[in-house]
Amino acid sequence: MTTPRISQHRLRRSLLSVAAVGAALALATPAGAADVDTGLPPGPAAAPRAATPVQSAAGWAAGTRSYLVITAPGDTSAARNAVTANGGSVFAHYDAIGVVVAHSSSAGFATAMRSVAGVQKVGATRTSDVPADAYSPTLPSAPAQSPTTLTETARWDMTRINADKAWAVSTGSPSVTVGVLDTGVDDRHQDIAPNFDAADSASCAYGKADTRAGAWRDVATHGTHVAGTIAAAKNGKGVVGVAPGVKIASVRIAEPNTSMFFAENTICGFMWAGDHGFDVTNNSYYTDPWMFNCPDDPDQAAIIEGVRRAQEYAEGKGSLQVAAAGNSNYDLANKRSDSSSPNDSTPVNRTITTACVDIPTELPGVVTVAAMGNGNIKASYSNFGRDVIDVGAPGGDGAYGVHSTLPGGKYGNMNGTSMASPHVAGVAALLKSADPAATPADLRARLGSQATDIACPSDSRCTGTTAKNAFFGEGQVDALEAVGGTGPQPGRYFENTTDVAVADNATVESPISVTGVPGNAPASLKVGVDVKHTYRGDLVLSLVAPDGSVYPLEDFADGDSADDVVKTYTVDASSETASGTWKLRVRDIATQDTGRIDTWNLTF
Numbered sequence: 001m002t003t004p005r006i007s008q009h010r011l012r013r014s015l016l017s018v019a020a021v022g023a024a025l026a027l028a029t030p031a032g033a034a035d036v037d038t039g040l041p042p043g044p045a046a047a048p049r050a051a052t053p054v055q056s057a058a059g060w061a062a063g064t065r066s067y068l069v070i071t072a073p074g075d076t077s078a079a080r081n082a083v084t085a086n087g088g089s090v091f092a093h094y095d096a097i098g099v100v101v102a103h104s105s106s107a108g109f110a111t112a113m114r115s116v117a118g119v120q121k122v123g124a125t126r127t128s129d130v131p132a133d134a135y136s137p138t139l140p141s142a143p144a145q146s147p148t149t150l151t152e153t154a155r156w157d158m159t160r161i162n163a164d165k166a167w168a169v170s171t172g173s174p175s176v177t178v179g180v181l182d183t184g185v186d187d188r189h190q191d192i193a194p195n196f197d198a199a200d201s202a203s204c205a206y207g208k209a210d211t212r213a214g215a216w217r218d219v220a221t222h223g224t225h226v227a228g229t230i231a232a233a234k235n236g237k238g239v240v241g242v243a244p245g246v247k248i249a250s251v252r253i254a255e256p257n258t259s260m261f262f263a264e265n266t267i268c269g270f271m272w273a274g275d276h277g278f279d280v281t282n283n284s285y286y287t288d289p290w291m292f293n294c295p296d297d298p299d300q301a302a303i304i305e306g307v308r309r310a311q312e313y314a315e316g317k318g319s320l321q322v323a324a325a326g327n328s329n330y331d332l333a334n335k336r337s338d339s340s341s342p343n344d345s346t347p348v349n350r351t352i353t354t355a356c357v358d359i360p361t362e363l364p365g366v367v368t369v370a371a372m373g374n375g376n377i378k379a380s381y382s383n384f385g386r387d388v389i390d391v392g393a394p395g396g397d398g399a400y401g402v403h404s405t406l407p408g409g410k411y412g413n414m415n416g417t418s419m420a421s422p423h424v425a426g427v428a429a430l431l432k433s434a435d436p437a438a439t440p441a442d443l444r445a446r447l448g449s450q451a452t453d454i455a456c457p458s459d460s461r462c463t464g465t466t467a468k469n470a471f472f473g474e475g476q477v478d479a480l481e482a483v484g485g486t487g488p489q490p491g492r493y494f495e496n497t498t499d500v501a502v503a504d505n506a507t508v509e510s511p512i513s514v515t516g517v518p519g520n521a522p523a524s525l526k527v528g529v530d531v532k533h534t535y536r537g538d539l540v541l542s543l544v545a546p547d548g549s550v551y552p553l554e555d556f557a558d559g560d561s562a563d564d565v566v567k568t569y570t571v572d573a574s575s576e577t578a579s580g581t582w583k584l585r586v587r588d589i590a591t592q593d594t595g596r597i598d599t600w601n602l603t604f
Contacts, residue, residue, distance in 0.1 A: 123302025134206035140217035143408035157394035162480035171245030173433035179278035182223030185250035207264025216250035228405030242426025270310035274317035282425035284418030289342035292356035320440035323361035324417035332385030371395025371420035386470035395420035451475030521573035526603035533595025546580025
C-alpha cells in the first residue's frame, strides 16, 4: 500500500489512496469546513501515475535505482564495501537487521551483488529512477491554519466502536505514543498540536531519516486525516480521536509529488518506530510498487525480507503494527492475479498465488484491518480473507464517510481501509494506556478477544464463523472494552438502527420494544437520537410511551438551518411502565428538506 488506504492508490491505498493524492486538490473549500470525500476505487486498483523526478540535485544521475542488499544482522561493513566495489553507493544502512539501502545506475548491479559472499538477497525497490530530491530533500511547506467554528459531535464511526463511552472512563495516557507512518502530519492543526510529539517525528522518505524540523509534515492530506482519527484532542472543537489523550508522532514515509511508499521508506519507518519507543504504529498504505510481493521474484523477495526484518525489529522493541487491508474488494486468502503493478512505471497483468503478500499488512505480527460501513456490514471496497483479516473497524462507505482532520486547520470526509486502521490503532493505544506492561502480542490478542463478533452476511465469499470470519476477522473493535468499561447491561439498553425516512410535512415513528426491565421507567430516562435531516428547523421530536403518553423532546426553532440532530435527551418517565413498545416520533412541518431517523436508543 503505498497509498494510504483509501483511494485505490498506494494509500491503502485507501480508498484512501484517493485521499492522499486526490484530497489535496479538493481543499478549496471554506476554511475549517472542508468536506473532502475521496470516494471509492472502481476496481482492483487504479494504476497510479509514475514518479517524475526533479532533475536538479548534485550527485543524481539518470537511471539511478534503489536496491536492498540483505546480509546477516550485525556489522554490514562487508556488504557496504561490496556495494561500492560493484558500482553502487550506500544511501543508508541498518546494521541491526542486516539491511543496506544502495543506489546504482548500473544495469548489472543486482546480479553482481547476488554473487558476493555473505549477501543473502538483493532486490530493486522500484522500477523507476530514484528522484533527485532524495539527495537534497525539500522540506514540506507549513500550511496556513484556519481556525474552525466546528464543535465536537458524536460521529457515527466513534459511536460504532463505543469510543464516545470510553472517553468517560479514559482518553488514554500521554506516555503512550502512536506513530503515523504515512504522507506526513500537519503538526500545527488545532486538533493535533496538543498531542503532537515533534521530538520523535521525522521523514523517512527515500529510506533515510531526515530529522530537520518540519520534515514530518504532510505532502498530501492522508496522514493528517489518519492522525486525527487516532488522537485528535478532546478540546471542544472539530473532532475527537479514538484516544484523545495519547501522543502522536509523524514518520513521513511518502515521497513528495507521488505520495508513494517504497520498501526502503517503510524499513526506515519501522526502525525509527522501534528506536523511538512507539507503542503502536498505523500503516494505511502498501509498499510500492508492487501491490503483492512474490517470493519467487528476487527483487520482491528482498523487499519482503527487508520489511519483515524491520517490522520484527520494531515489534521486538515493543511496537505493535496496525495496517489497512486494502481497497480492492479482493480476497487476500485466494490470490489469483494482479493488474495494478508495478505502479511506478507501466503495470502489467500477472498471475500470482497466495504466497505473494501485501506488505506490511500481511507480515507476521501485523494487525490486518478490514473496513466497515455504518452497521454490521463490510465496506463495499474492503479487501477480505479468511485467516488474513484480524479485526474490522469503521472505514466509511456510501453516504457515510469518516470525518477527521485535514491540513491547514480543516476537516473532511474520507473512505477506505486507511480510515479503518487508525480506529484500531487508537483502540490499541487505549489498551496500552490501561496496561503499560502489555506486549505487542498482548495488545494483538486483546484487540481480537474484546471485539464485537459480527456474523457473515448472505455472501458466499464470507466464510468462517461468527466468532471469526473472512469479512470481519474476530469482529469490530471496542474502545469501551479497551479501557475496562462496561457496555449497557442486557435489559437496560435498547436500540433501533433501522432507518426510517422522514418526508416533507409528514410524521413518522420508530419503535423500540423494551423487555426485562421491571417496574417503572426512571426519572432520568436517556433518549439518544441520531436524525439525519437538512435544515432541522423543520423538525419536532417526541418520545411516545407504551401507553401512548407523549413526552416532547425538542421543537427546533424555524430559523435553525443546521443539519442533523445528534443528541441525548433526559426524560422523567417515572410514571410509565418500563416494559412495552416505546416510539421516537419525528414530525416534519415544512417543505423542501427531508431526511431519516438513522438510529435511536433508550437507556434505563
